[in-house]
Amino acid sequence: MKTSVRAALAGALACGVLTTAIVVGRPDDHPESDPPSGPYVALGDSYTAGPEIPGQNGSPAGCERSDRNYPALVARRLGLPAADFRDVSCSGATVADLTAAQSTDRGTNPAQLSALSDRTRLVTLGMGGNDIGFASLVKTCVKSGVLNFALNGLKGLKDLKDLDADSGDAPCKDRYVSDGADEVEQRIETADERLAQALAEVRRRAPEARVYVVGYPAILPSHTTGCGDAMGLAAGDVAYLHDKEQQLNGMLRERAEKAGADYVDTYTPSVGRDACADRQVRWIEPLVPLAPAASVHPNERGEQGMADAVLKTLGA
Template sequence: MIRSVITAIVMVAATAVALVSPARAAAGEVYVALGDSAASGPLVPNQVLPDLGCWRSDRNYAHLTARAIGASVFRDVTCSGADTRDMYAPQGTDLGSVPPQLDALSADTTLVTVQIGANDVGLTGFIEDCLNLLPPPVGDACNDDYVVNGQDSWRVKTDALRPKLTTLAADIRARAPRARIFMVGYGTYAPPNGCYPRVPIIPSDANYVRATLQYFNRMLAEQAAAAGIGFIDLQTPSVGHDPCAAANTRWIEPYVPASPAAPFHPNERGMRGFADVVIPAVSGA
């Protein structure tokens, strides 16, 4: 979900990671993970080669899922800043260009997860735009900035993404006809009324951010159903683990992270929590 240049990689000594419970999966699973920074895990240790410019962690939910299901082949091509165009064309990163993500698919692929779309509509920039260090009347609310001619511009952008996701699902199926395909939603980024000033988004804006993300996730679920592929809900299980939660509880970091992660992105705890949702979903448990 991020497209701005990250100026330094935060490398943290590896710590013991609780192993996810093994899940039953078909022998010889060939798993391909597609997506943006919500899937790649920017700044979550450890950042891995190749494609360092994608800010990809070896502890993102896709890596944890691959280990848990015992995938015989695993290709993680998730990349920070990716949008639907980068499924089909090379993506420029801070450290060079990477191939189109769909190139990772093959006829023998048996499992695909794809988490994409937030950058198409600019959701991270939208959340950051709603940050307000001073409450009204000094600071301005952001929620009314996005209503143009009586229409919510974020919902217009979200609805415009629908046909692109339908096409993407069909193109994944064409390249990987044997695969079980799952579209992955996005987590919870704000509780009701937020938690101003701990996360400096005033209550009305926090509710607007929350409603916007809920609408976006509903759209993803609807498009997945229309395309005949699975949908994995990360919004519901991450309730109570949003950026307003305590540092030892939250799965998504606030604008000033307390754990190695990009602002408003999953931390290592969040990736483990998301993996605990993805693993049973993809394995049929």
Template sequence: MRIRTRLAAALATTVAATAAAVPATADAQQWVGLGDSFAAGPLIPTQLPPYGCLKSSQNFARQAAASLGRTISDVSCSGAKTTHMTAQQNVDPGPNPPQFNALNGGVGTVTLQIGGNDIGFSEILQECVTYNPFDSPCDEDYRPSGRDVISERITATAPLVAQVLQGIRARAPAARIVVVNYAAILPETGSGCWPQVPLAFSDVPYLRAKQKQLNAMLATQASLAGARLADAYTASIGKDACKGSGTRWVEPLVPGTSAAPFHPNLRGMTGIAPVVAAQAR
């Protein structure tokens, strides 16, 4: 009897261990959208609760999921940093719970756009706005004494993005992860379009290079984590904030439609959605 009991116990332990080792089966219909304001869609109608997140019902993740007939839990929130994947974001009105709360073993697709707020990109653009196109405030503020402060921030953010991707994989082990980079704010070439985008002529190439560096970091981290990259930047070339209101995907400092300054408008969200959907199939 003791032998049989021991064999039964050993068998039960083996079965339990085997079950624990088998990853959860994902439901292809379940989609979770994570991210910051570029993912959320501030001021684009219709805005959804929690209203402090400035989240649109027509952001790219929602449009992409709908195009594939999937159900989305969109927990993106304007102002989110990598820390807000696991910590509550105290927006007003809010709060927004930790975004990772939406993840579970049954999730089939996860979209992620994060990192811009960790490097302070909105603050950088605001600090670099100038009434003198021949000035160089970015050079003075972000490249003092030969340093490149923004590059340092991007380097410091890389391991934080890596941790986020690891956290997604741990919570949704069978999900397809799609990292979305940032749509072009500035023209691909040239010195910008002051005063529509009031940045100094000499600062525009620098800021363009920093956005490309941020996107390159996201691509690297996605690759290392076995995630896919949705290249919103390439899709948006020629549709930057310097273009006319009928062309641009990103609004200038003074928006011409319901969208936040230096953020995607509805046309941009609609243009990015199929890029994301193609990676989520």
């Protein structure tokens, strides 16, 4: 009996040691006090690349990467040598461009995942907005808002600010929501499926890397007032677009957790710094940028804020 007990205890102890060894060896279980270092590969779309923020560098030129975008700032903070940092983000990229070459008007960007290897130790991925067509969605909503303004002008409106008075005014939302079905919400669900496959491929190609999925900062405010002049949006559409971004970020967070990756929340620190905020504090430029940045994209302040959020999540 005693021999059996000893054997059982020995077996349990052996299993416990083995389990501990497996857990300690997992790349996604490093303590927060020991942030990952390079080699670092940055994957992403224009919110990662930083179009029109000086100085633009990298190849191809059509990807419009800035040397002050958040990946570059993170790499500098981590003290990585140039050989240990690769930024392959590209404006206009979708999840499909992770595994296939992307054509731009100034060159072709190789499949972004081709930058990964078993040497890679850190990966950030900021993507999903183009999969749901957020940029074209905003443009469509602006056109709807301007048309609505023109029609309402016949009723005595004097400027775009007056549109904010009607919080139920959402002409663009009416285009995408029909009989209870939301077309944009369906796009988010499709993007979720694609991202699941992409994250699995990231893990296969870079098994030792810590992976961080980076969410989007606040593009529009949660309230429906104050966006008339800056964005030309009807008040109800401000709320609609804000809610769609929240749903997108929620999907990115949930997908990251399911894939064993970490999620970087850039939204929370950017609240009150959206495209409709004062130019001295905003992270996102409005339709007509007043700082070097693309329309409705992060400016240099926004990229710095996103870098700070990434570094905080890394524990750096």
